Amino acid sequence: MTAPLAQAAGVVRRGLVLGGIGLLALGGVYVLALGHTPVEARQGLAQKIFYLHVPAAWAALVSFSLVGIASALYLWLKDPRLDRFAAASAEVGVVFSAVMLTTGPIWAKPIWGTWWTWDARLTLTLFVFFLFIGYLGLRAAVHDPAERARFSAVVGILGMLLVPFIHLSVYLFRTLHPQPIVLKPSAPSLPPEMLTTLLISTLVFTLLYLGFVTTRYGLALVDEAREEARDAT
Amino acid sequence: MPPETPQNGEYLVAAYVIATAILLGYWGALLRRARRLLKEKD
Numbered sequence: 001m002t003a004p005l006a007q008a009a010g011v012v013r014r015g016l017v018l019g020g021i022g023l024l025a026l027g028g029v030y031v032l033a034l035g036h037t038p039v040e041a042r043q044g045l046a047q048k049i050f051y052l053h054v055p056a057a058w059a060a061l062v063s064f065s066l067v068g069i070a071s072a073l074y075l076w077l078k079d080p081r082l083d084r085f086a087a088a089s090a091e092v093g094v095v096f097s098a099v100m101l102t103t104g105p106i107w108a109k110p111i112w113g114t115w116w117t118w119d120a121r122l123t124l125t126l127f128v129f130f131l132f133i134g135y136l137g138l139r140a141a142v143h144d145p146a147e148r149a150r151f152s153a154v155v156g157i158l159g160m161l162l163v164p165f166i167h168l169s170v171y172l173f174r175t176l177h178p179q180p181i182v183l184k185p186s187a188p189s190l191p192p193e194m195l196t197t198l199l200i201s202t203l204v205f206t207l208l209y210l211g212f213v214t215t216r217y218g219l220a221l222v223d224e225a226r227e228e229a230r231d232a233t
Numbered sequence: 234m235p236p237e238t239p240q241n242g243e244y245l246v247a248a249y250v251i252a253t254a255i256l257l258g259y260w261g262a263l264l265r266r267a268r269r270l271l272k273e274k275d
Binding site: 039102 | 237238239240241242244245247248249251252253255256257259260263264266267270271273
């Protein structure tokens, strides 16, 4: 095994371990949320979906924001590490979006009486999800690395620009979606036990993000090292 | 739980199962891809 390849394999292993620890910690979040956090009287047990849905939304929107920042920096600095990171973060963001977009309707059915409504928050979120699936499709379709990085950076920046609109959509438009209860100018409006569980779950999702992105970044490094070794022979 | 609290635990179970399947599935896919790629290198 060559030195760059061994280095890339190390990154992959570190990422997998971090992701594995994150998944074990997620089991701890389930115990905390289901066994030690009070049941909300008006919504019942379905309210506990919130401890997955909100951290997944957090992780997805952080992922997409970082794609945009890395993409903008790539266009400026032309550093391939930034493009590699953006690709990894986009893929992981799509995974967290899938969690957000499945847990949301499952909560909405018993609370709103419908799985889905085409209001601003939900529609924008779905749009960004499809936009980043398109981003990954674009990356798969363009084979020249420099062109692929340049084209996808533009899409990544456009995707990032939608993130603030998703967060602010509940203020800008009439929407069924609840308003923020933590990330808002005033103090969080949540009982302390619920807030603690939510914050721990958010930390665990952040750990999962780091583990997944590190693994995905390492796998891209392995691919590149293999191609370089093939070109050298 | 007060008696007037809605009984909707099945939605909770569905959401937790699906979220776990997505996250565990993605980690498993990364693990499989890593094993395959790293085996090719050795």
